Structure formats: structure tokens, C-alpha cells
Amino acid sequence: MGNKKRITIKDIANELNISPAAVSKAMHNDSRISEKTKQAVKRVAKELDYQPNHLASALRKGKSNLVGVIVPKTNSNFFSSVIESMETVLNKAGYSIIITQSNESFEKECKSIDTLLFTQVDGIIASMANETVDLSHYEKIKSKGIPLVLFDRGENDLNVDYVGINDYDSSQIIVKHLVEKGCKRIAHIGGFRRTRIFNNRIKGYVDALIKHNLPIDDSLIIESSLTLEDGRREMEHLLKLENRPDAVYVASDYAALGALQVLNENNINVPDSVRLIGFGNEPFTSLVSPSITSVAQHSTEIGRIAAETFLKHVSNDVLKQSLNKIILDAELIVRDSSN
Amino acid sequence: MGNKKRITIKDIANELNISPAAVSKAMHNDSRISEKTKQAVKRVAKELDYQPNHLASALRKGKSNLVGVIVPKTNSNFFSSVIESMETVLNKAGYSIIITQSNESFEKECKSIDTLLFTQVDGIIASMANETVDLSHYEKIKSKGIPLVLFDRGENDLNVDYVGINDYDSSQIIVKHLVEKGCKRIAHIGGFRRTRIFNNRIKGYVDALIKHNLPIDDSLIIESSLTLEDGRREMEHLLKLENRPDAVYVASDYAALGALQVLNENNINVPDSVRLIGFGNEPFTSLVSPSITSVAQHSTEIGRIAAETFLKHVSNDVLKQSLNKIILDAELIVRDSSN
DNA sequence: TATATTTGCTTAATCGATTAAGCAAATATA
DNA sequence: TATATTTGCTTAATCGATTAAGCAAATATA
Known part of the structure; x- marks a missing residue:
């Protein structure tokens, strides 16, 4: 019932008698669109309560702007506060995070990774489950070319970015x-x-x-x-x-x-x-x-640095990335x- | 570098000299596709390590198979265990969950909702922040026709499904x-x-x-x-x-x-x-x-019931849903x- | 044997947003 | 005045998967 028809850029285009392409560009402040058109587009977008379809743009751009986070358990203050800090940094950069818990189970961790890959996340930030010994599922992430950052519970053999304490x-x-x-x-x-x-x-x-x-x-x-x-x-x-x-x-x-x-x-x-x-x-x-x-x-620091490390990865993906191992001093x- | 070309149904189709449409149907066990073709498609899919592009199918089907979960804080055992239980039920039904924390802040809660709507979630299961008094952002979810289920911290005025204790x-x-x-x-x-x-x-x-x-x-x-x-x-x-x-x-x-x-x-x-x-x-x-x-x-129960309530919503969305208010007995x- | 139905696919459109290529009008430069 | 450049758009293709419509071959039925 309440399921109103979704508003698309086409609706805005029709309203203003311009092409959908012009609408898209106006929304992104393309320099080749006149100020007048931009303002008109934004006004109509607001009037119609337009919400961009994230799936469509993600598909076209090949980028979901989602980051997967895997933690053993969320109900510890450490992980919850790491996540909070990551979220702050990533949201600012236009990313949302998907949190999954492995519950310290190897099997659940594998499933989490499959789910995240299936959801087309742009990267994964993870802390390993206690049970995890076999690392092939992490290799899978690497082989797909998806940025992987580990924190707290990491593994040297994996040769991926890591943030943790000494x-x-x-x-x-x-x-x-x-x-x-x-x-x-x-x-x-x-x-x-x-x-x-x-x-x-x-x-x-x-x-x-x-x-x-x-x-x-x-x-x-x-x-x-x-x-x-x-x-x-x-x-x-x-x-x-x-x-x-x-x-x-x-x-x-x-x-x-x-x-x-x-x-x-x-x-x-x-x-x-x-x-x-x-x-x-x-x-x-x-x-x-x-x-x-x-x-x-230093959970806040770890979260922030892990998020920033991911962002570094996506910003200059052409460059062969140098490995970042960041070890913070702990405090008694x-x-x-x-x- | 390691960024290999993504395998699409087109690649499988080329390999077998059939149309992409046939591949898609074979993957979904369409009755109009021969057993022989189905098996060939699945074999090649495995060989090429094909992973369906979730964004594309979600866009086409108008369904993301993602459920947004908003909690005040993940670092309590109650919320963490509710989430775990929801995840079990929803994963089984083919849904993944996106968890966000409001940190008891009204502003953060609004942002979370915007993020989730932007990500095209198929539904939202939420427990309200302490600060929240104004409910207009929840009305926004309802007005978009997206199923909303509240648990623990809900609000009568909203007239949405609710699961909690007495x-x-x-x-x-x-x-x-x-x-x-x-x-x-x-x-x-x-x-x-x-x-x-x-x-x-x-x-x-x-x-x-x-x-x-x-x-x-x-x-x-x-x-x-x-x-x-x-x-x-x-x-x-x-x-x-x-x-x-x-x-x-x-x-x-x-x-x-x-x-x-x-x-x-x-x-x-x-x-x-x-x-x-x-x-x-x-x-x-x-x-x-x-x-x-x-x-x-009864966190496990609450999580399970909240998830099931959401699933009920999406299964028969044509029917005018009757409101579900489920109140469990608590135990001292x-x-x-x-x- | 002639027609109807089923089987197993293909073709083409579609979901919305983005973007390369291009075109006409307006403006700038020689 | 003639050409070059800029401005402001449009057209059409694209991201992958899905699906309605349709077609030819195979099989069933009268």
C-alpha cells in the first residue's frame, strides 16, 4: 500500500524537460551544466523527495561504497568501540559499513566473508576468530583484488595490512x-x-x-x-x-x-x-x-587507522601498495x- | 594488480555457446532448461569461479536482500545476542544484515536510517536511541513502504510491528x-x-x-x-x-x-x-x-521473532498486514x- | 497424417544511474 | 568577417542479471 512509486532521475528529467543525463550531471555538480539547471534539478529533486538508487550507481560505477567489517563478537567494548571509530572515518568518506560477527567460529567467519563478497563490498576490515587456522578464505579476498585490512587478531603469513598493538x-x-x-x-x-x-x-x-x-x-x-x-x-x-x-x-x-x-x-x-x-x-x-x-x-585509534588504511588502498589503487603494518604501543x- | 576481470554470466554463456539468459535460468533451476545445460552451466560456473553480481540482480529485481538493523549500542550482551539470533534467521532466508549503532544519539540514528535507505535495504529492524523523541525519521521509512520492525525500545504512536518483553x-x-x-x-x-x-x-x-x-x-x-x-x-x-x-x-x-x-x-x-x-x-x-x-x-527469542516478523512482511506484501505486537514474559x- | 502441446532455448527490453561521444548555439579570438 | 573555443546540453551505450515474449524443433494427441 504505502509503497509509492520510486522517484528516479527520469521523473526529474520529465518535470524539467531535460535529459536524465543532464539531471545526473547536475546532481554531481558537473561543470558543464549551467547554474540555473543545477538549481532547478535540485529543487525538483527535493520537491519529489528523490533518493538516488544506490544499486544502480554502484552497478554502473563498479563500486558499492560498502565496507565489510568482521569481528569475533560485538559485545565487547573493544570491538564495539573500534567499529564506532571506523564508522566515523568511513562515513565521512562516503562509505557505509556492514558488520558481521563470526562468534569465534571458523565456519561462521567463512560464511561472513562469502556474504560480504556477495554483497559486493569495496573492502573488508577484519579481526580473526579464535578458531581460525586455515587462511584460504582470506586468500580468496586477496585473489579477488578486494582490499583487506586486519586489526587486533591478524596473521603474518597473510601479508596484508595490519593494525594492532605491541x-x-x-x-x-x-x-x-x-x-x-x-x-x-x-x-x-x-x-x-x-x-x-x-x-x-x-x-x-x-x-x-x-x-x-x-x-x-x-x-x-x-x-x-x-x-x-x-x-x-x-x-x-x-x-x-x-x-x-x-x-x-x-x-x-x-x-x-x-x-x-x-x-x-x-x-x-x-x-x-x-x-x-x-x-x-x-x-x-x-x-x-x-x-x-x-x-x-587504544580501540579508537585502531579503528581510525584501520579505516584510513582501507581508504588509502582505494584512493591509489593503481600503485602497487606498500604493506602497512601499524603497531601501536599499549598502556598498562x-x-x-x-x- | 591481483584485480582479475570479474566473471559474468556472459563469460559462461560464451564458453558454452548459449545465451546469457539461458545461463541465468540454468543457475536458478528454471524448469524450461534441460538438465544437460544446467549441469554444464554449473560446471563452468565453478571452473571460472563465478560469483553473481549482487548489485545487478538486486537492481533488476528491485530487492537488495539486505536488512538494516539499528541498535543503540552493540557492546551490550542483550543487543549483541539479539543481532546474532536475527542473523541466523535472516541468513537462512537469504538475507544479510547491515548493523549500525546509534550510540543513543538522535542525530546518529537519523543518519543511520538515511544510510540504510540509501543502501536500498529491504527492511529495517530497530531499537530506538535514548535521545529519540521526534519520530519523523521513522515515519519516513513507513512512507517509503519499507517494512519496519521495532524491538525492545519501541514506540506505540508509530503503529508498527513490535517485539519486546512485558x-x-x-x-x-x-x-x-x-x-x-x-x-x-x-x-x-x-x-x-x-x-x-x-x-x-x-x-x-x-x-x-x-x-x-x-x-x-x-x-x-x-x-x-x-x-x-x-x-x-x-x-x-x-x-x-x-x-x-x-x-x-x-x-x-x-x-x-x-x-x-x-x-x-x-x-x-x-x-x-x-x-x-x-x-x-x-x-x-x-x-x-x-x-x-x-x-x-529473552534476547534470542526477541531476535528470532523480530526477524520472522520482517520475513512475514516481505512474503505477503500484497495483503494489508495486520499489526504484530509481540510481548514476551520476562523472567526474574x-x-x-x-x- | 494434421494439429496441438511441450521443450529448450534466443531475443530484446528492463532495472536506474553514469559517462563517452557528439552536436548546436553562444561566445571568443584572429 | 571567418574560424576556434566554450557552454550546455542530448544521444546512446553501459554496468550484469533477469524476464516477458517468442520461435523452432521435438513430441504428443486426435
């Missing part, structure tokens, strides 16, 4: 902080080594222990998916060790929260008996008791759980 | 629970009355007080944006009252968390001195101490903060 250094800063607080047995509940960022955090942690002349104890290094439940389970596991750690560095705030719950439930004083540090600076880290020391990841936000 | 009843259940625990002075930190769901929560609260023969005290009814900071501020305000409340029902978990922080900081025992109840059942409610009693909103999840 995970190795972050671990070094964390260990240094804990050592200064007098900790001698620092455990690490990390992610899987197959994911580059988690591997880097583990390497940074190990190298920092060596630097501070602390022994490397394999029983204190744990790999997991870093969910809250993983944090609980691994913390319980650590508490059962003969020689308990006096500090735990967890590579995700969610897992750190799980660990904190277990510590609280066992009446183990944090930070006096065990110091705890998370990663990601999710808002809840400052809300729980004790508040959790964590690493701020010290709170009660380690102080 | 806010009035939720308040009744909450008050009943608190009364049973012996509370006599129950405060309510609510949202703004202009938003229907918050108005209903206030009405439910007031009517429940009357039902249990408790006096209505206007100083115990507060309207705010329900951010964490609002929760803190309003709790501090309540603590300064001569006659303090013995229970606080907060219409959002975030604000409830703020309130809890203030109570903890002031060494006021929760639940013994003040009982606290939130709304939304965000994961952190079970993570803080004491854990916060809250209302589960009792935790330490009120028990």
Missing part, C-alpha cells in the same frame, strides 16, 4: 610491573600460540622472565580460548599446584574475571596473596572488586588487583 | 519479590518516561506499590539515561535522603552496577541494608559481588543482591 612489549611491561611488586612466580593464562597476538604475548612474557632472572616453569604457562569459563578452570588448576604462583597474567579480561571469581571464592587475597592482570581494559575491569589491572588497547592501567 | 509485569514481579523480602521503601531509578518501555516500568512499579499498600514517594522515583554514571549519581542522591530506601530497583544493569559501586564504597551491606535489582541480565550481573538480581529479556533471575 603485544610483545605489553607482556614485558606487565612482567616488569609484577616483578617490581615483588612477584617471583608469575603464571600466564594465554591464548593459543597459533594466533599471532597470543603467541607474541607468550614470547614477551617468557623473554621478560628471562630478563628478570626468573625461571621458566612450563606448568605456569597455559593456552586456552580465554573465555570467562576458561579463566575459572585454569585458575582452579593453578591453585591445585604444589607451588602456587604469586601472580597471574591473563591475556583477556574475561578470563581474568573468571580467575578473579575463583580467587575470591577461595578467599585468596588479591593482590596480597596473588596479583592479577588482565588484557583489553574492558569497562568491567574497573567495576569489580578488586578492580583489575589491565592493558588499554594499574588497578587494585596488582597494586 | 515491562509492566516485570516491574510488578520485582516489587512483589522485594516486598516478600520485607522491603518497605522501594526506590526506582528508571529511564525517561518518554520512552515507552521505561514509562511502562515506572507504571508497573507504581501500581505494584499501590497493590501492596505501600506509599508512593516521588523522591524515590528518578528518571535518567541509565548509564553507569547515572546509577552512581542517583544512588548517591538516594543515600543523602533523610529517609533512605531499603531497596532500589534500577531499570538497567549498567546503572544498577553504578549504584552497587556506591553502596559498596559506603560500606552499606547489600542485600541486608539495601536490596538491589537491575534489568537486562547482562553477564556481569552474575560476576560482581554481590551478584545482582536482574530481569532476563534472583541473585545475592536481593536475596
Whole structure:
């Protein structure tokens, strides 16, 4: 019912007795169209409430002005704020974004990519799912010549643009902080080594222990998916060790929260008996008791830079692009759980 | 460089010496195309790695198979899980979704709608921003004949399909629970009355007080944006009252968390001195101490039903649609903060 | 055997916007 | 005054896929 006939440039053309081509040019301020005609076109367009058909222009121009964004989950403050920042930059440049969540599933990630390619996005900005090991679906994007920018969870082998923080250094800063607080047995509940960022955090942690002349104890290094439940389970596991750690560095705030719950439930004083540090600076880290020391990841910056990197790609697509790997310094936000 | 020429149905047609029309029909299993041709077309399509140009078919069919979703913020578990559930249903029906966040801003919400209309979405599923009072931008969607479904934060005046929970009843259940625990002075930190769901929560609260023969005290009814900071501020305000409340029902978990922080900081025992109840059942409610009693909103159900409602719309668009208002019963999840 | 129907395609138009090519009128330059 | 340039448009093709209309060959029916 309410489905009124769409207004097209043809309607405007008829109204003014000019050609549709002239209307199109007038709308785009072509210098070869007179001011008088331009104003008339714009007036009529407004009167008729003309909305350009994006599909038609996208088809003709071979450009959809859509950017696909793939994140593992939107319900973390980090990703939500990265997206917000990307959107600001991309909207300004005339792009809209399509957000999809992989839910940390490899299969869902592949589907997301298919959907985005099918929708003819002009580029994809992605952060990889935890499960992802096989990278062939990302190769597919590259082979189609569609700009791909990874952020946070990226992969070196892919040889694509990347924006993230310095995970190795972050671990070094964390260990240094804990050592200064007098900790001698620092455990690490990390992610899987197959994911580059988690591997880097583990390497940074190990190298920092060596630097501070602390022994490397394999029983204190744990790999997991870093969910809250993983944090609980691994913390319980650590508490059962003969020689308990006096500090735990967890590579995700969610897992750190799980660990904190277990510590609280066992009446183990944090930070006096065990110091705890998370990663990601999710808002809840400052809300729980004790508040959790964590690493701020500059989400706004990451979003902005990832978007700008994409824009660079499309602006001079003729040039063979030089690879952009942008690594930002992270910042340790010290709170009660380690102080 | 890697930008290979796109494969079109024309390429497949040339390869097989048939017309592009035949290829198109073969791909869609048209009964008038022979099995032999169909198989040949599909084989060549695979060989050439053909990907249909979605823009072209969308333009021709006047249907983009995209659904726009507008949420105030993605970084809440409620919205993220609603979206996930919608996506599942819509993907199955051949639709992709475009997510945009309004960040609770009226201006951003208008922009989101413009972007979605410009992208030629086939429908919009939205939850309104806190700031939104003027509804003309939603009228615009309706006037274009594009299906609109609201969820959670909707508006009666708009006369569109809606999916949400029973806010009035939720308040009744909450008050009943608190009364049973012996509370006599129950405060309510609510949202703004202009938003229907918050108005209903206030009405439910007031009517429940009357039902249990408790006096209505206007100083115990507060309207705010329900951010964490609002929760803190309003709790501090309540603590300064001569006659303090013995229970606080907060219409959002975030604000409830703020309130809890203030109570903890002031060494006021929760639940013994003040009982606290939130709304939304965000994961952190079970993570803080004491854990916060809250209302589960059936996010998965809401997402599924909203998506199905949209699908109903597009399936029989000829029929004058009857309005669907679906109100689900909410569930009180009792935790330490009120028990 | 003659006509009707079905099968398997092709032809051509279409969805709206864009753009290369071109043309006539107006204006500038020699 | 004769030619060159600029201005302001129009014409027609195009982006790919879809679909109504139609046609010839194959098959079915009378």
C-alpha cells in the first residue's frame, strides 16, 4: 500500500524537460551544466523527495561504497568501540559499513566473508576468530583484488595490512610491573600460540622472565580460548599446584574475571596473596572488586587507522601498495588487583 | 594488480555457446532448461569461479536482500545476542544484515536510517536511541513502504510491528519479590518516561506499590539515561535522603552496577541494608559481588521473532498486514543482591 | 497424417544511474 | 568577417542479471 512509486532521475528529467543525463550531471555538480539547471534539478529533486538508487550507481560505477567489517563478537567494548571509530572515518568518506560477527567460529567467519563478497563490498576490515587456522578464505579476498585490512587478531603469513598493538612489549611491561611488586612466580593464562597476538604475548612474557632472572616453569604457562569459563578452570588448576604462583597474567579480561571469581571464592587475597592482570581494559575491569589491572588497547585509534588504511588502498589503487603494518604501543592501567 | 576481470554470466554463456539468459535460468533451476545445460552451466560456473553480481540482480529485481538493523549500542550482551539470533534467521532466508549503532544519539540514528535507505535495504529492524523523541525519521521509512520492525525500545504512536518483553509485569514481579523480602521503601531509578518501555516500568512499579499498600514517594522515583554514571549519581542522591530506601530497583544493569559501586564504597551491606535489582541480565550481573538480581529479556527469542516478523512482511506484501505486537514474559533471575 | 502441446532455448527490453561521444548555439579570438 | 573555443546540453551505450515474449524443433494427441 504505502509503497509509492520510486522517484528516479527520469521523473526529474520529465518535470524539467531535460535529459536524465543532464539531471545526473547536475546532481554531481558537473561543470558543464549551467547554474540555473543545477538549481532547478535540485529543487525538483527535493520537491519529489528523490533518493538516488544506490544499486544502480554502484552497478554502473563498479563500486558499492560498502565496507565489510568482521569481528569475533560485538559485545565487547573493544570491538564495539573500534567499529564506532571506523564508522566515523568511513562515513565521512562516503562509505557505509556492514558488520558481521563470526562468534569465534571458523565456519561462521567463512560464511561472513562469502556474504560480504556477495554483497559486493569495496573492502573488508577484519579481526580473526579464535578458531581460525586455515587462511584460504582470506586468500580468496586477496585473489579477488578486494582490499583487506586486519586489526587486533591478524596473521603474518597473510601479508596484508595490519593494525594492532605491541603485544610483545605489553607482556614485558606487565612482567616488569609484577616483578617490581615483588612477584617471583608469575603464571600466564594465554591464548593459543597459533594466533599471532597470543603467541607474541607468550614470547614477551617468557623473554621478560628471562630478563628478570626468573625461571621458566612450563606448568605456569597455559593456552586456552580465554573465555570467562576458561579463566575459572585454569585458575582452579593453578591453585591445585604444589607451588602456587604469586601472580597471574591473563591475556583477556574475561578470563581474568573468571580467575578473579575463583580467587575470591577461595578467599585468596588479591593482590596480597596473588596479583592479577588482565588484557583489553574492558569497562568491567574497573567495576569489580578488586578492580583489575589491565592493558588499554587504544580501540579508537585502531579503528581510525584501520579505516584510513582501507581508504588509502582505494584512493591509489593503481600503485602497487606498500604493506602497512601499524603497531601501536599499549598502556598498562594499574588497578587494585596488582597494586 | 591481483584485480582479475570479474566473471559474468556472459563469460559462461560464451564458453558454452548459449545465451546469457539461458545461463541465468540454468543457475536458478528454471524448469524450461534441460538438465544437460544446467549441469554444464554449473560446471563452468565453478571452473571460472563465478560469483553473481549482487548489485545487478538486486537492481533488476528491485530487492537488495539486505536488512538494516539499528541498535543503540552493540557492546551490550542483550543487543549483541539479539543481532546474532536475527542473523541466523535472516541468513537462512537469504538475507544479510547491515548493523549500525546509534550510540543513543538522535542525530546518529537519523543518519543511520538515511544510510540504510540509501543502501536500498529491504527492511529495517530497530531499537530506538535514548535521545529519540521526534519520530519523523521513522515515519519516513513507513512512507517509503519499507517494512519496519521495532524491538525492545519501541514506540506505540508509530503503529508498527513490535517485539519486546512485558515491562509492566516485570516491574510488578520485582516489587512483589522485594516486598516478600520485607522491603518497605522501594526506590526506582528508571529511564525517561518518554520512552515507552521505561514509562511502562515506572507504571508497573507504581501500581505494584499501590497493590501492596505501600506509599508512593516521588523522591524515590528518578528518571535518567541509565548509564553507569547515572546509577552512581542517583544512588548517591538516594543515600543523602533523610529517609533512605531499603531497596532500589534500577531499570538497567549498567546503572544498577553504578549504584552497587556506591553502596559498596559506603560500606552499606547489600542485600541486608539495601536490596538491589537491575534489568537486562547482562553477564556481569552474575560476576560482581554481590551478584545482582536482574530481569532476563529473552534476547534470542526477541531476535528470532523480530526477524520472522520482517520475513512475514516481505512474503505477503500484497495483503494489508495486520499489526504484530509481540510481548514476551520476562523472567526474574534472583541473585545475592536481593536475596 | 494434421494439429496441438511441450521443450529448450534466443531475443530484446528492463532495472536506474553514469559517462563517452557528439552536436548546436553562444561566445571568443584572429 | 571567418574560424576556434566554450557552454550546455542530448544521444546512446553501459554496468550484469533477469524476464516477458517468442520461435523452432521435438513430441504428443486426435
